[in-house]
Structures are given as structure tokens and as C-alpha cells.
Amino acid sequence: MPSLRQYTSLLLLPTTFFGYALYANSALLMNAASPEAQASEAKDLSLSYVIDGEATRDLDTLYKNELPHRAASVGLFGNARYALLGAGRKGVIVGEDGWFFSAEEFKNVSRADIDAAVDRIADVQRDLDARGIRLVLAPLPAKSDIYSEEVPSLVRGPAMAETYNAFAAALKDKGIVTADTRQALLAAKPFGEVFLKSDTHWSPSGAKATAEAVQTSLQVAGIALPSESVTAQWQTPVSLWGDLTKFVTSPDYAPTVGLTQESVPIYRTTVNAAAEGADIFGDDTAVPVMLVGTSYSANENWSFADFLRQSLRADVVNVAKEGLGPGVPMMDLLAGVALDETTPTVVVWEFPIRYLGTKTLWQRDGDAKAGGGNV
Template structure:
């Protein structure tokens, strides 16, 4: 029965597209609001008219958004697939296509990453700062059972182990998180089903593994933090957009994600004074990484505070990859003015197959140049404090 429906959908789709195309184009170009400006012979030769047509289709095509959303919902319901950018597994498990890149020799890319990380380790080591590298396994690796009929995930597994082995051979301290996340699956999802990111459970288990595998310098004061659930949030996973519009997710039978956002609050005695902005030793740990750390919905920095019993300054950034935030830290004023004792670098291994993750490496800042950009540490700390209030 499912095969018959799928075949009918394949046959019906072209007819629907042709009918809609005729109607939409007629509606579009008979409208008084649609006017073409590039009508000269020169503009035709230079492609100006073509560009205007493209812009009109992008911004003015009637019913474009609902048409795309409905088509995506119908495609998912009948064929169980999405658009380019997502790989659909079984039981509503979505995976980013970034984890299934072209079949290339990943060894040179891994070597480049190891070399860059080793250089960072040496730079921090020259300042007596400890680097701890936290590689995160791919979602397709941890939940490969949902991809058995769709894609081979053996490359993700071997890539992770090769990366960890090469890091360790260079004397880089690594927290091996794969076994931790595999074990935690028995307690709940460690990745969201329809999102690229880990769940707070995954983040919490990795934070605990970091605490077990590393130690803070002995001369740092230990602080006690208490975790509390600050709020709950329901959201559409970021991979839903590669299947259908979020307004049509329910129509496609896709569920929203749900998470508890956790906060770590320092426990102080009645006669103690809490310094909001801290002192030079108030942030012995700096967290650098991607949206796995930067997005407060996953609560990673909060779990680290509790487990490490230390203040953590979160300098991770969204949509920058693992390289750019580290370079920003190395060339910023925080490292110069208030250096930490430990830097934790969260590093999703799915970035290893992306050639451009080190392209934003900046030149050392020239302190004598006019208008050099600086970072106000107190302002940054206040912003992070406001986020948690």
C-alpha cells in the first residue's frame, strides 16, 4: 500500500507543479506590483533582467512559503525523505548531511586539525595554561542504529578514533567522550532526534567525564555550585527546516523538541560576599567551542561549573565552527589581562571533514594600530550574568 501511494505521489507531483507554475506565473506577472526595470539591450546582455526575474521569484511568488512547506510535508509523509541537507533515519531521527560528506581521504584534514590544536596547546603552555580537548562524536555514530538502511556510519567511527589517537600522540590532553555518550543512551537521548545538537543529558554526562579525567591546579579555591532547573523550552529542531517549514511540522507528523534549561548557582555562606564580576582568579576555567557550548539551552557550561567546582567563563560562539572562537580568544584581551588556568576546547568531530574550519586564523593583533578592537571583560561577564538572571 505504501509503495502504491509513493508511486502515485511521484506521478502526481509533476502535474501539480505544472498547474501551479502556470497559475503562479500568471498571477505574478499580471500583478501591478510586479514591474521589471531592466529592459534595455545592455541590461539584457549583462544579465540584469535575469537577476530581476530571480529576485521576483524569491520575494514575490504567490504562495511560495506554504507551497514549499506543504510539498515538504507531503514528501516526508509519503517518501520519508527531506531536502538536501538532511538525512532521514527511522523513527523520526534526522541527521545533518554534513556527517555524510564526500568519500575523501580524511587523514590530511585530521592532520591539519591536530597540527593547529598542537600549536594552540604550545601557545597556552607557554603561559602556563592547561588545554583540555573535548572531541564530540557524531550523532550518526552514536545513533547509527537509526541509519542501518540509509547510510554507512563506519567512517564517522573510524574518524573519531583516528582523531583522538593522533591528539594523544602529540601529548594533547583529550577527554574521550564517545564511550560516555554511548553508555548514557540507556538513560535517555543524548542527542535531540530532530536537531544537530546534544541534549542536556549528553552535555551533563560529558561534563562529568571531564571532571573525572582532569584536575584543576591545586592552588585554586574550590567553589560549590547548586544546579536548578531555570525554565523549560519547547522548540523545533534545526533539521526540521530541511524537511518542511516549521509551520507545517505538525502536519508532517513531526514532534517538537523539549528541554529543561539548567543553571548553576554558587552556594555561599551567610557571612560570605559574592563578587559579581570576580577577581583575577574568579574564572580559572575558560570554555571555548561551538553552539554545543554557546547555546544556553544545552546547559554545558553550567554542568561544568558544578562538576569542576569552579567558575567557568563561556567564550564559545554559535555558527563559527571550532577554530574561529579559539583564535578570537588567543588574540583577545581576556587572555592578556585575565588569563585562566585551564582552557576546555569543545570540538565536534563532524567539522573535521570541512576544509574551511581554520581559514579564519587571524594575524597577531598590532597593539599600536589605531582603533584596535578590545573586549570589555566586565561587560562580557555582566552579559552572561544577565542571561542567567
């Protein structure tokens, strides 16, 4: 005959589960019934609201955003999944020795997608040529390519290396000046990590190697820039959680499974105004180099614009944008007035190849127009 302890054990788990469910849903109902919630989330509770699925979406959002202890649950479950299975949520590939990779870097890009992108880039070059501006493209290889040895063997493959080589070759066939960033990153790799382990982005070492590759491509193409005096210095490193960590667990719980923040040294450069040969008529808006691209350039933590300034010995104006991929910032630049106001000699376009083949490469998400864009 079962003992009292056995009865207690059998009843404890379901009682705890249903008790928490009652508490959590009561909290949700109380929050939803508050005057503030009703004022901000007033809904037409019609039959179509349910049939069209809007009610289900709203309920799902409510549970995701308002469920008590959600953050703790996400962190603890993520820790357990990472510790026991060595895996994260959809969107991340967990590699060896704490290396994380974006799932976007494990795809096959068709030749048609490559050719379509190169044709569009050639159109951009013609537009810039008409303005008397030279284009230099810096295609960025995938982190999963540069650190393929850290990728799990089940998903390891040559797809992204082949995509980079095909893209770079097609660009050169169109006469577009192209920096060989892949070889530069591979050459710099033995001297320090060129990508951050838990982030999609490069390290300052990777940014520096890429800037030097851009400078080499200008030399080979015979593009000369007036040499300027540049002052540079390292600043105090910043600590940050890699953007791929959130696909594994929450930052509050990450240290308990051995995950740590990235320490990123900051590099800053300034052009010596006295050595610039400033226009005596007061026209000081002209900057020889304009940088356009993605968060690899826009985020100042990576110091790419500063390394570019030092490598080229020229001032650089940075118009890159975060969260839009490589195509949209260039389309915005061509449609705006910055080129006319700044009159650069060269535009450096930083272009991660993992965006090739995406439907929103040249237009913002949800924008039906063919000309503007986002990734």
C-alpha cells in the same frame, strides 16, 4: 464525443496553473516596480548585468523571497515528500522513528585532514602553555555515530566513528589532554537521549555526560582546580523546532505529518560568591575555566557551561560562538584580550569532529587570510 464535464476537467488544471502563474508574476512585477523596491534595489541594466549572470541570480532571489504563497508551497511540498518518500531536502538524512541527521555527518575525513587539524591544535596548546594555561580538548562525536541504528542502512557506515578514534588518538600522541566524550555519550545513551531527534545538537543529557568526561580527563591529567560551592536547579523546559526540521518542511506544516517541537529542560548553575574566596584586593576577574567552541557550548538551551561548572566545581566563563565552527572562536580568543583579562587556569575546547576536513575550519567564509576563520 467528449462531454462538457470532460472538457472542463481537461481545461481546469492548465487554466488554474497559468492563471496562478499570471497572478504570481504580476505580483512580483508590481512589487519590483514599487518606489521602495526601486530605491533599495537599483541596478545598472547593462549587457554585462545579463551576461555575467547577475540578472539570473537576482531573478532567482526575487522568486524565492517574493513569490506569493511560497511558504505554503514549501510546507505542503515538504509534507508530501516526507509522508510519501520519507525524505527531506538536500542537507538532511531522514532516519528511523523521526530521527534526522545532518548530511555533514556522512563523509570520509582523510588522514591528512586529521593530521593538519591536530598540528594546528598543537600550535594552540603551545600558545596557551606560554601563557601558563592548560588546554583540554573535548572532541564531539557525530550524532550519526552515536545513533547509527537510526540511520538508514543505505548510508550507515563506520566512517565517523573511525574519524573520532583517529582524531582522539592523534591528539593524545601530541600530549594534548583529551576527554573521551564518545564513550561517555554511549554510556549515557541507555538512560536518555543524548542528542535531540530533529536537531544537530545534543540534549541536556548529552551535555551533562560530556561535562563529566571533561572532569575525568582533568583528574587523569592531574590538573587540580580550587573547589567551589555550586548551586544548581532545573528550570522550565523550552519548546523549539529542531534545526533539521526546516530541511524537511516548514514549522507551520510540520505537525500535520506528525513532527513536533523538541522539549528541552534548562539547567542553571551559580557559584556561591561567599565560598569563592574572593580576592580581598578587589581582583575578581580571574575565572578558573574558560569554555570555547561552537553552538553546542554557546547556545544556553543546551546548558553545557552549567553542567561543566557543576562537574568541575569551578566557575566557567563561556566565550563560545555560534555559526563559526570550532576553529574560528579559538583563533579569535588567542588574538583578543580575554585570556589576559580573565587569566583562566584551563581552557576547555569543544570541537565537533564533523568540521574536520572543511576548508573554512580556521578562517571565516570568504576570508582569504590563513589565520582567522569560520565554518
